[in-house]
Amino acid sequence: MVGPSGCGKSTLLKIASGLVTHTGGSVRVDRNNLGYTFQDATLLPWRKVRENVELLMELRGFDPTERRRVAQEQIDLVGLTGFEGHYPKRLSGGMRMRASLARSLALNPSVFMFDEPFGALDEITRERLNDELIALYMRQGFTGLFITHSIPEAVYLSTKVVVMSKRPGRIVSTFDVPFAYPRTPELRYAPQFSELCGDISVALRDAIEK
Amino acid sequence: MAKAPAANPRLYAAVPRATQPSVASRLLRTLLPPVLMGIVLIIGYAITRNSLEPHRQFLMPDAYGLWTQAFGIAKVRWDLLDRSLTTLTIAIVGMCVSIPIGMILGIVMFRFHVMEKAFFPYLVALQSIPILAIIPLIQSALGFGFMPKVLIVALFTFFAIPTTLLLGLKSTDRGVIDLFKLQGVNWLVILRKAGLPSAAPALFAGLRISAGLAVIGAIVSELFFLAGRGGLGQMLINAKMDFKYEQMYAALIVSSALSIGVYLFFSWLGNRLFADWHESGGKSA
Numbered sequence: 001m002v003g004p005s006g007c008g009k010s011t012l013l014k015i016a017s018g019l020v021t022h023t024g025g026s027v028r029v030d031r032n033n034l035g036y037t038f039q040d041a042t043l044l045p046w047r048k049v050r051e052n053v054e055l056l057m058e059l060r061g062f063d064p065t066e067r068r069r070v071a072q073e074q075i076d077l078v079g080l081t082g083f084e085g086h087y088p089k090r091l092s093g094g095m096r097m098r099a100s101l102a103r104s105l106a107l108n109p110s111v112f113m114f115d116e117p118f119g120a121l122d123e124i125t126r127e128r129l130n131d132e133l134i135a136l137y138m139r140q141g142f143t144g145l146f147i148t149h150s151i152p153e154a155v156y157l158s159t160k161v162v163v164m165s166k167r168p169g170r171i172v173s174t175f176d177v178p179f180a181y182p183r184t185p186e187l188r189y190a191p192q193f194s195e196l197c198g199d200i201s202v203a204l205r206d207a208i209e210k
Numbered sequence: 211m212a213k214a215p216a217a218n219p220r221l222y223a224a225v226p227r228a229t230q231p232s233v234a235s236r237l238l239r240t241l242l243p244p245v246l247m248g249i250v251l252i253i254g255y256a257i258t259r260n261s262l263e264p265h266r267q268f269l270m271p272d273a274y275g276l277w278t279q280a281f282g283i284a285k286v287r288w289d290l291l292d293r294s295l296t297t298l299t300i301a302i303v304g305m306c307v308s309i310p311i312g313m314i315l316g317i318v319m320f321r322f323h324v325m326e327k328a329f330f331p332y333l334v335a336l337q338s339i340p341i342l343a344i345i346p347l348i349q350s351a352l353g354f355g356f357m358p359k360v361l362i363v364a365l366f367t368f369f370a371i372p373t374t375l376l377l378g379l380k381s382t383d384r385g386v387i388d389l390f391k392l393q394g395v396n397w398l399v400i401l402r403k404a405g406l407p408s409a410a411p412a413l414f415a416g417l418r419i420s421a422g423l424a425v426i427g428a429i430v431s432e433l434f435f436l437a438g439r440g441g442l443g444q445m446l447i448n449a450k451m452d453f454k455y456e457q458m459y460a461a462l463i464v465s466s467a468l469s470i471g472v473y474l475f476f477s478w479l480g481n482r483l484f485a486d487w488h489e490s491g492g493k494s495a
Contacts, residue, residue: 056393
């Protein structure tokens with residue numbers, strides 16, 4: 001989902017996940033095993049990386065050995081091996097986001113909400129995390145709802161891009177993304193990729209100016 | 211529009227990194243501030259003392275007097291130690307009353323906004339009432355024992371605890387709270403695993419303030435309770451009545467040291483607890 005700032009993209013995610021109750025319309029979603037990543041990593045600063053990754057399993061009442069095993073698996077998967085004992089303060093922004101992803105992935109969610117998770121990261125880190133997210137998607141096959149301000153990121157990751165208008169936020173257009181998975185970095189330089197990005201960009205500009 | 215003036219590059223030489231300061235210079239840097247301050251204090255004290263008329267110089271005893279009349283006498287030293295323990299006991303028991311009650315109030319105010327609305331004005335009011343002014347009332351109502359003094363310390367130290375805890379709880383990261391809510395855990399779990407740890411540094415700042423006030427409260431409470439054998443505060447008053455100003459100074463010095471010591475203890479404890487993850491911990495402060 002892309003749309004102008006303040007159009008209600010985050011609110012929509014919060015409604016979908018049940019953090020905000022909707023006052024009209026209806027919501028149909030599987031909330032039983034929901035993953036959610038926020039705009040920042042929201043790690044608990046007093047917990048080490050491993051303990052942070054274990055947090056959700058702890059809240060769900062997994063037993064400690066199982067917790068530890070899954071946490072290690074996820075930490076390895078997001079490439080944080082060797083940093084299990086570090087406090088979040090000592091990690092870079094990209095590493096914190098990886099830890100945050102590992103924390104959500106540990107529950108193996110079937111529906112995954114992403115509230116602009118890579119917005120605060122630099123371009124190179126963002127692209128790498130996009131690729132890692134694609135790899136995770138290939139492995140675990142969740143359904144994702146991803147909010148972003150970056151059109152290339154939207155196109156690169158998704159099967160469908162939804163453009164929202166400025167307030168009051170309405171869906172103004174949707175674009176199907178035809179590229180097959182797994183997507184590779186070369187795709188970013190393919191003409192069809194640029195063309196689609198251009199179309200979405202125009203739609204977005206219309207949505208903002210209308 | 212006017213053109214910018216032409217750039218005029220200049221060459222700037224590199225500044226090599228300073229080498230590690232020697233042990234001597236580091237020692238000097240650590241010792242110099244207290245030594246300087248000490249010299250200023252001593253000169254100030256000497257000037258004030260010498261500007262007093264001789265028959266009033268007893269108000270500011272000299273080091274010789276302090277030693278021969280107070281610290282040099284074994285009985286006085288024991289007295290100081292014994293009374294320090296009494297004062298410290300009052301201070302600690304007082305905090306054992308105010309900390310749990312204050313924390314519970316802080317949590318209740320956090321949980322129920324209506325409670326915050328209801329209680330906060332009274333907390334501010336409590337802070338504004340000169341506690342000294344109600345000591346005679348406490349004395350009349352509760353007598354001269356141990357508990358009234360504890361109550362006074364509790365009143366002195368109470369304010370900082372619920373207020374700092376509430377502030378800390380309120381500044382818990384919204385995202386973190388949402389994260390917990392998404393797992394469907396109850397409020398107590400959120401409080402225990404997210405709220406309290408994240409509020410702990412703020413609470414500790416409050417505890418540090420309270421700890422210093424606890425000793426002051428204990429000493430002040432004793433100024434009004436002269437029956438029986440009391441702590442340093444009683445010694446202050448007795449020394450004044452007996453005209454033993456050297457002993458009064460000794461009691462003053464020891465009570466200041468006590469207050470500073472308690473403050474430093476809480477600072478140290480806070481730094482130890484939060485060094486790994488919070489900005490307030492670690493080397494500074």
